[in-house]
Amino acid sequence: MSKSIHTQKHMTLSDRIYIEQALSNHDSFKDIAAVLKKDPSTISKEIRKHRRPKDGSHYHLKNNCALLSSCNRSRICDGKLCNYLCKRSKTCDCTKHCPDFFPYLCPKLKKPPYVCNGCSNHACRHDKFFYRAKDADTSYEQTKHECRQGINLTPEERAALDELVAPLIRNGQTMDHIFTEHKEEIPCSERTLYRYIDSGILSVRNIDLPRKVKYKPRRQSDTSEKLTRECTIGRTYTDFLEYLEQYPETNVVEMDTVVGPEPGKVILTMLFRNSTFMLAFLMDNTKSESVINVFHFLQRELGTEVFSRLFPVILTDRGSEFSNPWAMECDEYGEILSKVFYCNANAPYQKGRLEKNHEFLRYIMPKGTSFDAMTQKYITLAVNHINSTARGSLNGRTPFELASMLLDEKLFKLLHLEPVEPDKVLLKPALLKQR
Template identity: 55%
Template sequence: MICKDYKPKTCGKLNKAPYVCNNCKSLGSCTYERWIYVAKYSDDCYHELLSSSREGINQMPEDIQKLDTLISPLIKKGQSLSHIYANHKTDICCSRRTLYKYIDRQLFSAKNIDLPRKVKYKPRKSGTNSRNISRNYRIGRTYDDFNKFLENSPEISVVEMDTVEGQKGGKVLLTLLFRKSTFMLAFLMDNKTQQCVNNVFSMLVQRLGVKVFKRLFPVILTDNGSEFQDPKSIEYGQNKDKLTNVFYCDSNCSWQKGMIEKNHEYIRFIVPKGRSFDMYNKNDITLMINNINSTARDSLNGSTPFQLSQMLLDNSLHKKLSLQEIAPDNVVLKPTLLK
């Protein structure tokens, strides 16, 4: 039980800005009542208030009845809301969009079925950034086609491909991950464009040779990013010789190439999200990848991707791309690695 005459002690510092105890040096030992500012909680409260203040009907019952008396008989005559609003604008105390909401919530005797065009259209989707772009590049290269391809060649090696952005408009990383070993490659590109991706693959073919490239990259699975939407430029070399097969995940199904998505976490340990890649060079990226590939994984029974790659991949890959194993105690997965 708390005495009704009890009054909690309050600190005099709370009477002046910033009115909270966050930066107080005595916070650990203070016995006064405390006020702590939590940005996430305050932001959540703000958005909740912003949303709740717009809920419900901002009209008195009498006003709703008056609108119903005016509008519903005209709607039932087949008149559209635009026609009614044009002729009775001074008598209607809300917008046309609000009238549609009132009808949809069944506040009027007129219903959606009484509107001339309402029931002929599907509800408009919101919160989408879909674009009217051609999907012809996916023909014969969908995720279903990918699975069928693997059914016919179950032993074939699969490489997952993606990009990692720093800051918008800046340099990006092209990442390639070998599924069987989770061994990952990363290449610094000036822009997130198809031409930059093509340049990386041209470099790989030139350094590794056509035979080794075909053996290492027989199948590539990627997403529908604009930088990957010209599959033939990746699949075919300069001599029009087919080097690989490119397939695409379904839209919004990043789990279909979940291994590379998961592996990107290691990149974010070293280069946090939002930090630009512009300050780094290819040697920095190679150093980062060497440390990531030298990290032991529970999923590999304590082995590292580098160790498995030496058994499963052509070892010329390591030599040609300057890939080296880092001693276990020297592995660094912090931003300090590239400072």
């Protein structure tokens, strides 16, 4: 095998993202391996190891047994009298009693690609397996972390290390001095030895170290959600402009969040560029899971066809709440419905229409207003008044007038969006007090 293929390196998140996209495009393991410079068996092992099951919707399947067509068993339910074959019984679930039952598994899952990514049979109600790059990378990191926990010493090595190091530390010797004189005898690095002492593995403690007790604990790194470099691969603002050059008629939806004075509920806003029509959703926090829940709600209620037509391209900023573009782009079956792009850092003007529209929201909810006591009805009421405001940029028309011609009516019914009479439009905090 050539050295260019056998890299001996672990897969990165960007590698896994490519694998997920390639599976959706029906690429072979050999083609994927050639791009990533891996062996095809490595790709196969990666997919089989990190594929995750997803229960199918068996509401129209009376029985999901693989032997259903040839089964002729009867009266297996604790000896109850029954004149029907168990698989046809309406009162008994033979899947819970039959010792021969095992669930049906699609033949495509027993051979490459071993997953349902890219499968065109959306009507399938059987259990499915999907490969998700984010989940695979999280599982990999967790396994790597667990493997590195504990101590890499046998009981004998630990006792020998303690017998050597403990008396020297009690004599006031520094760690640098100990390692200089006994480097060959100590089976770990200086940093690891500090960790052993801090964990109480040796008989000496931090109090025995002359200087360590004087230092404050190190500030822990921020473990909150972040927009990583892998998230923006193929999704930068430059990529966005190139995409629009290729598909100039594509409608663009700008997206952002409006936060309150302190951690709590936030508002997710979306604006259709072709009509300046704005949507707003109340969320419990700024975690990516909250944003994904909104997307899944829209996908589920609107349907994949309507959703992909309304939200083909989404442009947003680099906030941590948008750190999972894969979940926003795909439905629960892994089918790509839209494309997410990110503005450049510190460049809110690249989605200036939405930023400008936030001014109307702040007329009703001034800065410092907490959203914790609000409900979605309050947010919808505010949005209805904002979208019923005539704009000079729209030649005196309202966003509602244009949206009624350009957007699907199903969206208005789902979100209870209704125009407000011109003379009744109110863009003051008093609007919410009327509720």
